């Protein structure tokens with residue numbers, strides 16, 4: 001029998017920030033208070049030796065999952081930030097809703113919580129240098145610099161005209177899941193262009209191609 005893992009809706013979002021040193025080698029969090037264990041899950045608990053093995057298989061398996069590369073941005077009282085993110089999926093069209101997953105230690109996660117808004121820029125195949133910059137390759141001084149080409153839609157979050165699609169969102173719900181914060185966004189504006197979407201899978205950038213029949 002598969003027991004579904006519970007995700008906890010946190011009302012007090014002030015306690016959600018995760019310090020990197022709060023993550024153990026096995027991936028479980030040690031931060032007190034915010035993560036409650038489901039008693040049912042104890043029956044599925046792994047031996048200490050098996051934990052790292054499954055973690056490694058999980059990472060290898062997830063490496064086989066190709067995803068669209070997005071740049072999540074936010075602008076508001078907490079400042080302007082952006083981060084390269086593949087953890088994004090559609091939730092509902094009625095009303096238009098999506099979810100993103102951000103590492104809780106990332107500055108952008110703190111900023112989205114305060115600003116209560118974000119934009120998902122679905123990057124195009126021309127945007128690989130931007131994906132790299134906003135994944136940290138540019139260094140802290142230039143990482144959050146937004147050039148003149150950037151614009152905005154309704155929430156004020158930075159929007160990239162060369163993106164293949166943009167979803168401008170109000171951050172509605174916050175859910176803690178391990179080291180990451182899932183943020184459910186109500187889409188208040190959206191656009192799609194003709195650009196080809198950039199993907200990431202098997203540790204490489206690419207793009208989707210239909211399988212010939």
Ligand SMILES: Cc1cc2nc3c(=O)[nH]c(=O)nc-3n(C[C@H](O)[C@H](O)[C@H](O)COP(=O)(O)O)c2cc1C
Pocket residue numbers: 069083084085086087088101102103106131134135136200
């Ligand atoms: C292709 C790609 C996908 C990524 N996806 C995510 C993601 O879904 N969520 C996330 O929090 N970080 C993601 N990251 C990592 C961040 O962009 C960033 O590299 C990481 O937080 C390290 O930031 P730091 O330099 O501030 O430590 C991704 C990075 C790359 C290159």
